[in-house]
Amino acid sequence: MLEVDDIHVYRxxxxxxxxxxxxxxxxxxxxxxxxxxAGKTTTLRTISGLLHPRRGHIRYRPEADGPELELDRLPAEEIVRRGISHCPEGRGIFASLTVRENLLVGAYLRRDNRGIEDDYRRVCDLFPILGQRAGQAAGSLSGGEQEMLAVGRALMSRPRLLILDEPSLGLGPLVVETLFATLADINRRGVTILLVEQNAVMALELAHRAYVLETGRVTLSGSGEELAADPEVRRAYLGGA
Ligand SMILES: Nc1ncnc2c1ncn2[C@@H]1O[C@H](COP(=O)(O)OP(=O)(O)OP(=O)(O)O)[C@@H](O)[C@H]1O
Ligand SMILES: [Mg+2]
Structure with a gap:
């Protein structure tokens, strides 16, 4: 679905x-x-078209039997239109807008009002707190609730590929478990997920496959299980032993 091929990026x-x-x-x-x-956020921002590679290519096939697109030539909003939604590091919530308004921002490029309302209800089913707080200013939500809002907003563009940058940052262990269970659920409903995480234990448990980045290069890759068992990964990212 997505192939990042030898990208070189300057900031x-x-x-x-x-x-x-x-x-x-x-x-x-x-x-x-x-x-x-290591370059995790830079990688995600380049896929989303917010940064551009000096060398290399990013290829994306939105539909299994459809044509391939060269993402590194498309503007960011066109990339969203083609089904890639990016939930940024730090969440980027609009604090003074309501929860519902924040969710509708995620549907900004859509014109199918019926479908938008259907997806709004679906997001509120996934994250009931968002429905309960729909009319409240988003800035008054807790950190965990704001993360759910950021994920929900990313889903409002009805993505095929959901990109998440450190969704667990600053959240307590119980909230992280709920969030990750919901991500697994979103994936089972057909959304492909690419996620960056500091919480390597949780990430390797959730992910089918993973890559380890060190100073701008991929140093290891494998199934979540393989990497979780790798002595080097255990030493560097899983707290030893
Ligand atoms: N605007 C910028 N100008 C210059 N250097 C930058 C800029 N943004 C990021 N960098 C550098 O690029 C490198 C990679 O940053 P990036 O944000 O991709 O890392 P990361 O893996 O997401 O890290 P973190 O886990 O802290 O979020 C870092 O050395 C950072 O200092
Ligand atoms: Mg980062």
Whole structure:
């Protein structure tokens, strides 16, 4: 579904991604893990069209039997239109808008009002708290509730591929468990997921496959299980032993 092929990305004058390649198969949950500054966010932002590779290509096939698109040539909003939705690091909630208004921002590019209302109800089924707080300012939600709002907003564009940048950041263990169970549920309903996580234990449990990034390069890849058992990964990301 998605093929990142040897991308090299600069941020300002800094050479950040030094040839990253990875793939996501339709239906999968794929995790990227790695230390602070490894280039995880940069990778996601390049896929979404917010940054552009100096070298390399990103290919995306929205439908299994449809044509392939070269994402590195498309503007970000066109990439959203083709079914890729990005839930950013830090959530990017509009604090003074209501919960419902924030969700509707996610449907900004859609014109099918019926479908938007259907998806709104579906998001409120997935995250009941969002329906209960629909008229409340989003800034008054707790951190966990704001993360659910950010995921819900990303779903409002009806994505085929959902990209999540550190959804568990700042959340307590119980909230993280609920959130990850919901991500598994979203995936079972047909949404492919690419996720970046600091919480490597949870990410490797959830993901079918994962990649380890170190200073702008992929150093390891494998199934979630394989990586969780890898001594190097255990030492560096899973707290030893
Ligand atoms: N606007 C920028 N200008 C220059 N360098 C930048 C810029 N943004 C990020 N970088 C650098 O690029 C590198 C990768 O950053 P990135 O945000 O992709 O890392 P990350 O893996 O997401 O880290 P974290 O786990 O802390 O979120 C870092 O060394 C960072 O300092
Ligand atoms: Mg990051």
């Amino acid at each position: 300002g004058r800094t050479y950040v991604l030094k040839g990253i390649s990875l793939r996501v198969t339709r239906g999968e949950i794929v995790a990227l893990i790695g230390a602070n500054g």
